[in-house]
Amino acid sequence: MSAPTFDLGTVHGGLRLPILKDESTAQVIQHVPVPAQLVLPLAQHAGQPAHPVVSIGERVLKGQLIADADGIISAPVHASSSGKVIAIEQWPVSRRFGENAPCIVIECDGQDRVVHLAEDIVSFEQQSPDVLFQKILYGGIVGLGGAVFPTAHKLMEATTESLEHLIINGVECEPFISCDDMLMREHATGVVVGAQILLHALRLDHCYIAVESDKPEAIHALSDALTELQDDRIAIKQIPTIYPSGAEDQVVQLVTRKEVPTGGLPLDVGCLVQNVGTAAAVYDWICKGQPLISRVTTVTGDGVAAPMNVLARIGTTVADVVNFVGGYTERANQLIIGGPMTGRSVTTDRVPLVKATNCILVLSEPPSIGVERPCIRCGDCAQVCPVSLLPQQLFWYACADNEAKLRSYGLTDCIECGCCDLVCPSHIPLTADFRIAKLRMRELADEKARAERAKQRFESRTVRLEREQLQRAQELLRQKEVVKNAGPKAIEEILERSKTRKDED
Amino acid sequence: MWIAVITITGIALLAGVVLSFASRQLPPDDNKLVAKVNELLPQTQCAQCGYPGCRPYAAAIVHGSAEINLCPPGGDDTVRRLADLLGRDAVPLAETARQQLPDSVALIDEALCIGCTHCRDVCPVDAIVGAHQFMHTILTGECTGCELCLPPCPVDCIEMRPAA
Numbered sequence: 001m002s003a004p005t006f007d008l009g010t011v012h013g014g015l016r017l018p019i020l021k022d023e024s025t026a027q028v029i030q031h032v033p034v035p036a037q038l039v040l041p042l043a044q045h046a047g048q049p050a051h052p053v054v055s056i057g058e059r060v061l062k063g064q065l066i067a068d069a070d071g072i073i074s075a076p077v078h079a080s081s082s083g084k085v086i087a088i089e090q091w092p093v094s095r096r097f098g099e100n101a102p103c104i105v106i107e108c109d110g111q112d113r114v115v116h117l118a119e120d121i122v123s124f125e126q127q128s129p130d131v132l133f134q135k136i137l138y139g140g141i142v143g144l145g146g147a148v149f150p151t152a153h154k155l156m157e158a159t160t161e162s163l164e165h166l167i168i169n170g171v172e173c174e175p176f177i178s179c180d181d182m183l184m185r186e187h188a189t190g191v192v193v194g195a196q197i198l199l200h201a202l203r204l205d206h207c208y209i210a211v212e213s214d215k216p217e218a219i220h221a222l223s224d225a226l227t228e229l230q231d232d233r234i235a236i237k238q239i240p241t242i243y244p245s246g247a248e249d250q251v252v253q254l255v256t257r258k259e260v261p262t263g264g265l266p267l268d269v270g271c272l273v274q275n276v277g278t279a280a281a282v283y284d285w286i287c288k289g290q291p292l293i294s295r296v297t298t299v300t301g302d303g304v305a306a307p308m309n310v311l312a313r314i315g316t317t318v319a320d321v322v323n324f325v326g327g328y329t330e331r332a333n334q335l336i337i338g339g340p341m342t343g344r345s346v347t348t349d350r351v352p353l354v355k356a357t358n359c360i361l362v363l364s365e366p367p368s369i370g371v372e373r374p375c376i377r378c379g380d381c382a383q384v385c386p387v388s389l390l391p392q393q394l395f396w397y398a399c400a401d402n403e404a405k406l407r408s409y410g411l412t413d414c415i416e417c418g419c420c421d422l423v424c425p426s427h428i429p430l431t432a433d434f435r436i437a438k439l440r441m442r443e444l445a446d447e448k449a450r451a452e453r454a455k456q457r458f459e460s461r462t463v464r465l466e467r468e469q470l471q472r473a474q475e476l477l478r479q480k481e482v483v484k485n486a487g488p489k490a491i492e493e494i495l496e497r498s499k500t501r502k503d504e505d
Numbered sequence: 506m507w508i509a510v511i512t513i514t515g516i517a518l519l520a521g522v523v524l525s526f527a528s529r530q531l532p533p534d535d536n537k538l539v540a541k542v543n544e545l546l547p548q549t550q551c552a553q554c555g556y557p558g559c560r561p562y563a564a565a566i567v568h569g570s571a572e573i574n575l576c577p578p579g580g581d582d583t584v585r586r587l588a589d590l591l592g593r594d595a596v597p598l599a600e601t602a603r604q605q606l607p608d609s610v611a612l613i614d615e616a617l618c619i620g621c622t623h624c625r626d627v628c629p630v631d632a633i634v635g636a637h638q639f640m641h642t643i644l645t646g647e648c649t650g651c652e653l654c655l656p657p658c659p660v661d662c663i664e665m666r667p668a669a
Contacts, residue, residue: 450548450649451547451548452548453647454548454549454550454630454647454649455543455548455559455560457630457631457632457647458548458550458558458559458560458629458630459560460631461629461630461631462558462560
């Protein structure tokens with residue numbers, strides 16, 4: 001292996017935020033026991049929700065497929081423990097839009113019996129990339145960094161491009177969250193072997209594992225694992241501890257010094273980024289036969305009794321997880337799923353832990369935002385924007401609903417990191433405004449597409465009606481011609497015939 | 506001084522002649538303008554403006570026979586955009602125009618449909634399929650919510666539902 005390099009690459013803007021991770025990294029990852037009930041949402045990934053393949057009352061085993069992928073961009077869901085399906089119903093979940101989503105509810109029997117795998121586990125080196133892609137799809141593996149894009153699809157897309165590097169993203173820049181850090185410390189071998197599997201599947205021979213410089217334990221553990229596995233294709237790259245250096249495009253920029261073009265993907269600069277959690281999940285599935293049914297999550301904040309990192313089954317409710325770490329403190333006031341910058345506040349702890357849940361944050365008091373005042377055009381937001389946008393201009397055009405300007409000022413490139421909110425002296429909730437503006441832009445685009453379609457259909461109908469009218473007129477002319485040619489005698493004959501028919505009636 | 510007066514008058518006269526000639530011989534391309542106006546209309550083809558569809562209404566606006574405030578689905582936004590494009594004053598939506606409809610699509614109660622094809626024939630975007638004496642149905646994805654199919658139905662089996 002190569003020695004860890006220390007390289008403070010550059011990326012525009014960003015903020016040095018308080019780290020606040022010491023409480024949760026003080027002890028090793030604890031295992032949450034099997035809960036009484038599991039709630040598994042059908043849409044835990046980007047794309048089409050999975051469709052259930054079990055019925056109510058059916059007994060399921062741990063690792064059994066309970067909902068299958070639907071469509072091209074989708075991922076299956078597996079039972080996280082053994083038990084009985086008691087309902088397939090709407091349940092509160094944590095996601096950006098909408099409160100309830102269809103979920104499969106399993107009453108656990110506590111025995112945690114594992115489903116028998118149909119095929120034996122063979123070494124990944126003996127499997128072809130296509131077989132591996134299919135397997136990764138069946139394992140329900142999605143990007144655990146937050147976007148939860150189905151991993152198999154991302155890998156298959158990447159093989160069509162000129163790919164140079166695989167980047168395993170261990171940069172966890174948001175305050176409070178430390179699940180990736182603990183995963184790297186305790187399961188470094190899993191992460192590295194996962195990276196090897198991905199390299200093999202992608203037919204690549206170069207991989208960086210990007211880790212922030214403030215995680216020496218994780219770097220140490222990864223170095224040890226690399227030494228042990230003797231793999232010189234994989235190198236550790238240290239990244240400065242600046243928020244949001246862990247965002248996909250920012251990691252690419254920090255590691256390769258190439259900027260992902262506007263509207264593009266890391267693939268456009270020859271990179272593919274996968275989270276360390278995803279790499280470990282790939283290892284668990286390909287080498288140990290365990291699909292994505294559990295994940296490491298940070299439970300922290302001053303609202304929980306004992307902050308720590310836990311390994312919990314997907315579908316365990318937040319209430320069960322919090323109970324496991326000793327329950328809420330008296331000061332607990334706000335529950336956030338995700339980190340303080342990009343997470344989402346929820347009103348109930350009945351929501352389940354899903355594949356995307358990297359943090360359960362309980363705070364004693366909501367952060368004081370302050371009264372919103374008019375923009376004073378100070379430009380602080382533009383200084384900190386990691387994608388070099390001009391939030392003050394975007395805000396201006398978002399207020400005016402000026403779609404063309406929003407597009408030309410690159411609203412679609414906003415990664416919603418929240419840096420501009422934090423520095424704004426007028427306390428303008430810029431990120432929230434941008435989210436709404438993005439939604440509005442999508443709506444307008446849909447409307448436009450619909451109008452265009454309706455216009456085409458109307459025009460082709462008009463053409464059709466004109467054509468039919470013309471044909472009818474021609475037919476009439478032709479018949480008139482026929483009658484004319486037949487002469488008066490034929491007309492008399494016809495009249496006679498119709499008269500006799502009338503008489504018969 | 507006279508030289509200047511004569512020169513300027515001469516230039517003005519010449520420009521006047523050229524411009525009047527141009528305006529007579531080279532009329533503005535109406536088709537292009539109609540297409541531009543049509544682009545701003547919502548394409549629901551609902552005929553609430555009194556013309557059989559958005560394009561005919563666009564043509565009527567360009568030829569000066571229609572006001573720009575007759576389109577209820579477009580609302581005041583469309584009036585404003587049309588005013589911008591045509592250099593006219595933005596006027597409030599006409600009183601005679603029906604109220605702006607919420608986004609909706611038609612739905613046929615298939616148990617009641619008698620297969621008369623009346624609705625199929627009036628649909629401006631061919632979003633209704635069905636043969637004579639057979640049940641009809643609406644292609645929800647193509648329906649613009651114009652409500653033109655409601656009046657001809659003899660058994661009132663079509664209703665408007667909010668668009669998904």
